[in-house]
Amino acid sequence: MALPVPVEEFLAFRKNQARQLMTKGSWLNFVFFHSRPFRMDILADLVRGGHFSENPETYWDLARAVWADSEQPEDDARWRLLLNPGLPGRAAMTHSKDRPLLEEMPDTITLYRGVHAKDDASAKDAALSGWSWSLKEDTAAWFAQRLIGKGKQPYVIGATVEKRDIIAYLTSRNEDEIITDSTCVQVTSVKLQKAKKSREDDLVPMRGFS
Template identity: 30%
Template sequence: MNHYRYKFKKQKLEEYLASGDYSGAIALTERPYRLDRFMDFMDDVAGTEEFCKLAADVWIDSENIHRNLDEWREVWSMVGSSNREWLHDDQEWEAFQSLPEHFEIYRGIGVEGAVRGLSWTTDVDKARWFADRNANLAGVDIDAEPILLTGTVNKSDVIAYFLQRGESEIVVLPEKVELIRRESLF
């Protein structure tokens, strides 16, 4: 049965790629490899609404952003400020538009190296939740501590504002965040 399933998926994937159905190709790809699949053809759709929709879908569906920071920096660097609206659904875009020109954002980390991440939130309680989660997931052989980071950012530097998954997630390059506070949650 598994052999037939693999063969069917492989054939469908080839069909999707040949026809330019990149969304179908990504959906058929196992979750940990979706960013790799997207990067295989992202140059083909760069600068388009399809590129932005696919980038947003793969990002929102990803669990281990930190493992692919360089790749995600490359993806997000290809989204110009004039087409950021394409990353969002109507509710998210409206929420993004209502943000002030300069505002506080939060990031919950569990290990020191995670300070330079791309994912922040406007919800301090969600950041605290991530700090606890990330510290607990770090493992026994890693020096982990739940830490709440507070920063400020200019709205013009925000790449995306995703409301899906209830995270009020701000996607921003770390060098665009001014870190103003670091608080241990122990």
């Protein structure tokens, strides 16, 4: 489809829009002004540029939004920078309405994660390659059943983590999601699930827990 203006003029207009958002410090609009595949890199560049040193809570709000929106796999190396940026105020990645719920949780918390793997050992490795877990075993089981690759089986991994090591608790997708570094997780169980026939609503790609 032809553009109503020359490409060069359109790109210059977009560049000027982005510059205005950055000048205003409108970081959420600036990051989401860019296409989804580039948002992680844009946020990483802002972190490296020190743009959140005086207001780190703004960063954690943005990190929550980018995490929820992203379709990048959890073993993408960029997540390590974005979830461990060296900024204080990490509690702000948990929405204010959910922070009291997190505070009420016990010091040691039980987690679950659904993965696809060939055997018990690779299932444990797959679970520890990501950041996203659930407080609900049935949620993990649902993800374990989604889009299972050839030669793999659904597993639910049980684990524990200390509350102090939780990066965020997210409820916006009704998954009771816990974000934590896998190096802080202690695996307690590896359960093979009976594979179920895929349903039509399982065919939408999603980062999830697998």
